[in-house]
Amino acid sequence: MYMEKELTIQEIAKLTGLSVHTLRYYERIGLLDHVARTNSGYRKYSDADRAWIEFLNRLRATGMTIRKMQQFADLRRKGSATIHERRVILEEHQAEVRMRLLELQSNLESIEHKIVHYKELEEDELATK
Amino acid sequence: MYMEKELTIQEIAKLTGLSVHTLRYYERIGLLDHVARTNSGYRKYSDADRAWIEFLNRLRATGMTIRKMQQFADLRRKGSATIHERRVILEEHQAEVRMRLLELQSNLESIEHKIVHYKELEEDELATK
DNA sequence: GTATACCTTTGAGCGCGCTCAAAGGCAAGC
DNA sequence: GCTTGCCTTTGAGCGCGCTCAAAGGTATAC
Structure with missing residues (x-):
């Protein structure tokens, strides 16, 4: 069975180029769904989280505003x-x-x-x- | 003899796409040399001013920061x-x-x-x- | 001569996208 | 069990590039 690697906030920061501050900020404003936590409350990012963050990065790099990305994320949540x-x-x-x-x-x-x-x-x- | 048309701040704003606020701001921060005035203190823009503003617009449109543009403007002033x-x-x-x-x-x-x-x-x- | 619509300057305020500070909890090494 | 360095949340602060407000002067129409 394929085991998904769970990443710490430091690891995902390094991989995506976002700062840990920005990762927490994006979650707070609803760009990222509530990220899974360990027993002690630490964030653990899935591969799906990573893919989504990388897509957000492309939207941002092409100049999409955060407000627009929020709209998009809201729609995504609705299925x-x-x-x-x-x-x-x-x-x-x-x-x-x-x-x-x-x-x-x-x-x-x-x-x-x-x-x-x-x-x-x-x-x-x-x-x- | 070729007479240069002198433009009011409204006219130059319309031509360059900058707001009158921004035109005054650019002058204040040294992006524009001190613009000529009428007797009553109103700004009058020359064709040279216009060409420079349009060049600044291209620098800005390509993402140059104001700080960099200031450096450039300072060098330009030095001849x-x-x-x-x-x-x-x-x-x-x-x-x-x-x-x-x-x-x-x-x-x-x-x-x-x-x-x-x-x-x-x-x-x-x-x-x- | 007065209304209205512009102009001036200086300094404050704003929206964006982060970025950081404070206060406290958790994990691993010695 | 204590140190070191991470993690958490909430709210404040910051740099950029304007944008506007206040207080007052000027130009044109009537």
Whole structure:
């Protein structure tokens, strides 16, 4: 039988890149379901917890606000009846991220032009010395 | 002779997308050089001001912090002797933005996979009804 | 000349996403 | 059994990037 490894808060922090403070904070605000505890009250994280945290990390890394992630987590708690609603949220988010990517690329290009301009100025500087 | 149009704070706000509050704030913290005034003390923005603000906007849109922008603005005030230093800052920023772009694309792909997964779940749901 | 709609400055306040402090309990080593 | 270093909860604090409030001056219309 496959035994799931249970992780301490330190271990899950290391694996997910979140701080232990942030892990407790995310639980407090409902981003994570109430995490299982040992007899003495210490948190123990399951592989499912880990997968969910890593998904939250991707939402966060793409700029989703905590409020939106809370909405998503709430729907998830309600079960499979909310799958469509969750997909809609992700699709809206996807569209936003794609737009931001385009803008980012466009702004990056402008900055790259500026860099070229500075290079030319530096070369002129050298030429007249 | 080409006459430069001088713009009121409202006009420059509309053109650059910054609020009038933010324009005054940027000036206070040294992102903008002291802007010219009318006799009665009202700000009047030049085309050069406008170009600089639009450049700041691109730095901001690509995630440069205000502190970094202040450094850049300080170098700019010191004149052409700092061109090389400014280029270095922009190149470092460029590298960071490129990395963030890659991460963003990778995270977006994961989210897109999740969307596909949700679609499949929805179809299964329909099939069993 | 007065209403109203702008402008000025300075300093305070806010929303976000954490981050930390306080006070106390638990686990493992010696 | 005591030390060291972890864990718990609750509530306060912080840094960032604005955003607004207060108090007062100015410009234009009527």
